[in-house]
Amino acid sequence: MNDMSPVQTNNLEAFWMPFSANRQFKQAPRMFVGAKDMHYVTADGRQVLDGTAGLWCVNAGHCRPKITEAIQKQAAELDYAPAFQMGHPKAFELASRLVSIAPPGLDHVFYTNSGSESVDTALKIALAYQRVRGEGGRFRLIGRERGYHGVNFGGISVGGIVGNRKMFGTLLTGVDHMRHTHDPARNPYPQGETEHGAELADDLLRIAQLHDPSTIAAVIVEPVAGSTGVLPPPKGYLKRLREICDQHGILLIFDEVITGYGRLGAAFAADHFDVVPDIIVTAKGLTNGVIPMGAVFVRDTIYQAFMQGPEHMIEFAHGYTYSGNPIASAAALATLETYKEEGLFERAKALTPVWAEAIHSLKGARHVIDIRTIGLIGAVELEPIAGQPTKRAFAAFVKAYEKGLLIRTTGDIIALSPPLIIEESQIGEIVDTLKSVLASLD
Ligand SMILES: Cc1ncc(COP(=O)(O)O)c(C=O)c1O
Numbered sequence: 001m002n003d004m005s006p007v008q009t010n011n012l013e014a015f016w017m018p019f020s021a022n023r024q025f026k027q028a029p030r031m032f033v034g035a036k037d038m039h040y041v042t043a044d045g046r047q048v049l050d051g052t053a054g055l056w057c058v059n060a061g062h063c064r065p066k067i068t069e070a071i072q073k074q075a076a077e078l079d080y081a082p083a084f085q086m087g088h089p090k091a092f093e094l095a096s097r098l099v100s101i102a103p104p105g106l107d108h109v110f111y112t113n114s115g116s117e118s119v120d121t122a123l124k125i126a127l128a129y130q131r132v133r134g135e136g137g138r139f140r141l142i143g144r145e146r147g148y149h150g151v152n153f154g155g156i157s158v159g160g161i162v163g164n165r166k167m168f169g170t171l172l173t174g175v176d177h178m179r180h181t182h183d184p185a186r187n188p189y190p191q192g193e194t195e196h197g198a199e200l201a202d203d204l205l206r207i208a209q210l211h212d213p214s215t216i217a218a219v220i221v222e223p224v225a226g227s228t229g230v231l232p233p234p235k236g237y238l239k240r241l242r243e244i245c246d247q248h249g250i251l252l253i254f255d256e257v258i259t260g261y262g263r264l265g266a267a268f269a270a271d272h273f274d275v276v277p278d279i280i281v282t283a284k285g286l287t288n289g290v291i292p293m294g295a296v297f298v299r300d301t302i303y304q305a306f307m308q309g310p311e312h313m314i315e316f317a318h319g320y321t322y323s324g325n326p327i328a329s330a331a332a333l334a335t336l337e338t339y340k341e342e343g344l345f346e347r348a349k350a351l352t353p354v355w356a357e358a359i360h361s362l363k364g365a366r367h368v369i370d371i372r373t374i375g376l377i378g379a380v381e382l383e384p385i386a387g388q389p390t391k392r393a394f395a396a397f398v399k400a401y402e403k404g405l406l407i408r409t410t411g412d413i414i415a416l417s418p419p420l421i422i423e424e425s426q427i428g429e430i431v432d433t434l435k436s437v438l439a440s441l442d
Contacts, residue, residue: 021394030401035062038419038426040406048401051430052408053419056226056258057289060338061419067290070334074327083111083323091324094332098295101267101336103276106297111324115257115283116150118294119220122279123154124318126218126251129302135249138217141172142207142250145180148227149220149255149281158220161228176211178203178219182231184370184381189363190232191356192374193273197234201241204250213248218279223269226258229413230372230379238275245278251302252277257294261285262339262420264375265349272375278302288335293328344420348376351422358427359416365438367392378416380434385442396437405433 012026032048034041038061040048053059060067074090081088095109110125112118123141130138143149143158150156156165157172160180165171179200187194208216223238225231245252259269260282266272268280279302283294306315322328339345352375359378360371370381385392393409400407408415416430 037061037063038422047404049405049426049429049433051400051406051416051418053285053417054289055284055408056263056417057284059262059285059420060288060335060342060344061421064288064334064338066338067288067331067334070330071291071327074330078326081326083319083321083325088324088326088329090326090329090333094324094329094336095295097333097336098297102280102297103268103270105276105299105301106280107300108298108303110296110298110318111320111328112283112294112296113292113320113322113325113328114150114294115255115281116152116155117320118257118281118283118296119149119158119255120152120154121294121296121318122220122253122255122281123158123218125279125296125298125302125316126253128316128318129251129305130217132308133305135214135217137215138249140174140176140211140216142176142178142204142216142219144178144221144225146182146225146228146231147177147180147220147222147255148225149222150257174215176207178207178221180225180228180231181234181237182225182229187234189360189371190373191360193232193235193237195235198236198240200234201237201244204241204244208244208248208250213250216248216250218251218253219245220253220255220281222255222257223259223273223275224264224374224377226377226415226417227410229381229410230374230377230415232372232374233273238273242275242277251279253279253281255281257281257283258377258417259375261335262345262348263377263417265345265352267345286335287328287331288338290335291325291328291331292322293325293332295332339420342421348420351376351420351424351427354424355427358431361431362434362438365435367438367441376418376420376422380414380416382412382414382438382441384412392441395441396434399437399440400433403433403437405430405437407434 031043032040033043098109099107145160147160149159157175160177181197186196254277264272278299280297287293356373359373367382369383372379393412397409
């Protein structure tokens, strides 16, 4: 086919969809053509309630005017500025705004375009920091079983989801994993942090002793593991990790790609759990999901360690063509303003008990074996069909969509994370729809 060929329409095969069952989708496509506030609009004109904030990212709801206008205006004013050796005011204004809502000491921001890039950026900052402060022997990175840190090589190396790792060779060397914290036998149907399991943080000590603590650069965890099926941390677990890191000169990285920007009713999970890491990884809710952008928050001591040597030299050999892109910066500024003006983080906090009670009312529904909630996140775990893992939850996903509700599934777990603007009546609608979906499943 040459360039003059007529436009081909609806060649569904051309697009290799990410993290999707391509053949199943292309037999019966589920297409969104519009969105407003809490709803999507399907190609056949149906309204679908967004129970997942898109992919955990549309925290302020869809097509919010302030964000849309900011993007339109910026695109017409300054479309792009080189990210290296040049600047534009909005990237600096945004960084100042971001550090003003970050936990104390996290005074600097490095921009990326996604959660995966933020994770790999954080890992590189950690390794390079150890080297510039004269601790180049600290080359190991520690993650956790069941952790999800995006899909780039650093992220899948420290991540602990087998299906996301097994196809991709040897990954990064020098990586080890702590035990995960999921223990439904001791912590059934938790609301908020689980009662049991703080001692699992001592697995970091075991690993540190195995390799010698002086070889470890950093440990990375999601404060609430999201994509593996919503695992709230045990009470005291994150504090204990912080103590062990402090004792052994190890950096603590929180991957807050899901928990950042209000999901737990505070700006960051670090605030919610009152544990301040050395680096916070964010993306998603930073721009309300509208434009790809990530931000890595870094402690002042780390930043300052790089600001050495001749001043004409580049201090950190890392960055992306689109780091701090003007349109993304404008979108993020308008997003932060929307969160603030509408008090959305406080709203999420106030709704947390209502949300927890509603989602836990699904206890006893058909196939349900566990339910977990924290902030405005929920997980409903289903008994898998024997020999056919994921099939039952996927059927729930398709049925919910047909009944006008968007949910997300991971394994046999239904994950929920609505926009923070959700009304109580819409929480009720999620629960009612799920009840009828679950009752109809094989
Ligand atoms: C905790 C966590 N880290 C990283 C990522 C990767 O983000 P992205 O898909 O923007 O690369 C995700 C995405 O869901 C995530 O949940």
